[in-house]
Amino acid sequence: MNKTIDLSDIDPNAKGSEKTIENRIRNWARINSPWAIHYNSGSCNGCDIELLTLITPRYDVERFGVKLQGSPRHADILIVTGSVTLQSKDRLIRIYNQMPEPKFVLGLGSCAISGGVFQNCYSVVQGGVSNVIPVDVFVPGCPPRPEAMINGLIILLDIARGKRQKSDYSQPMIIPSPEQDSAQAADKKESEAE
């Protein structure tokens, strides 16, 4: 009896799992050019300042191919700092949805993990970033050291390489945001009026 399971039978999107030359080149390119976008979801700016040390001469991460991009459409990694405030929750979801596949999320700092000192605050999502969008890697610290951030990035690239597991790695994942639904409803109304 053949025990090997072809992943493509179960999930048509899981193309990256086959070891063809095409997929190897694809994976090599993805691992070697992880571009990042940084989103501050209500952090105290400590993590953000520490994050910026990554692109300064001492810790220069451009040698690994990491570049900070301005637009979510250009980025592969979403770096989220801060406990998500209710104000920025919708924006965070929207930015996550705007990023093209494959995308990864790096949660930076204690606040991103659990809410940190803002835990149980009236205006903050309880339980950190992972209650809003799926996070691949968390980097603890308040703020984390730049070395820890680089380590987190490398673990993230290991996930991309397939050395570590992430369940829904190759599937596009759209999280419905309340704002989007209301916008669609407004669009429908307009088209009906026309």
Place this chain on the structure above:
Amino acid sequence: MDLGTITKIWDSILQMSAPHPLICLFFFPGGLFLILAALLYEWADRKLVARFQNRVGPRVFQPVADMLKLLVKEEVIPKSVNRSLFIVLPIISFACVMTASLYVPMFGVEAPIGLHGDLIITMYLLSVMTMCLGMAGANSMNRFAVVGATRTFTQLFAYEAPFMLALLMPAISAQSWNINVISEYASAHTWMIATIPIGFIISVIGLMGKLELAPFDAPEAESEIVSGALSEYSGRGWGLFRIAKDVELVIGISLIVTFYLGGFGNLVSFLLKSLGLLIIIALLQSSMTRLRIDQTVGFWWQAGAILSLIQLMILILVRIL
């Protein structure tokens, strides 16, 4: 093996057989070779900027990895855009710069196609690339992209006239609109950087404006307008625009080397001259901060245009007298 022997071998390879036009188009000097050279130039530029900032900088294969990643990434097409235009614009801009490369002598090789007036064609094809950039931004229906597109067009009107005049000055001295003829004239006479110094400076700075490099990167200012005109582009379209810009860098540098630094010469001298130009460009990039869009326009029309007109007057007077 010293540089002289390498040059001789290179020349003998070139003279062995006249290549088939299709080989010219797809492999050398156009097509595949040009794309690889463009990626190498991008790496050199980024590495030099990084070294000037005391950083380590990217690895050699970095632009190749970036490009492959962008080509295999998902391409998001927004709902409200004109779909066909959104897909076609990057292809047109890429095609334009690749076509422009056929008229320009590069890497010690004469241009495969030499027409009467190909200088004008090249400059217009390069402008079409910038126009595509602006139209892509205006088509994106994103407020940041629209602001970026406006700035792209504004900047186009600022640098285009002085840059064109700066490239026309060598044509006036050589009495020809043909790039090959101008390059022959340039290699036979004194380097035009000595005879037309203002033209050289304006063409180098104009090239930086055309490529939206550091002091003139208001159209894609990350800290204000996300990513400018190309904010909505992802994956393949953004990758094609990036390659197009890299190829434009190679073409611009080749034009300046050919016109102002003594003809296209041979491979080694071409590489050395273009490296020198890249060092100047990277130094300017890393030593200056971003200009506001009104400062850019003011700079080009107050200083650039007037200086190039003065240089043009001197040139014409010298020819007449």
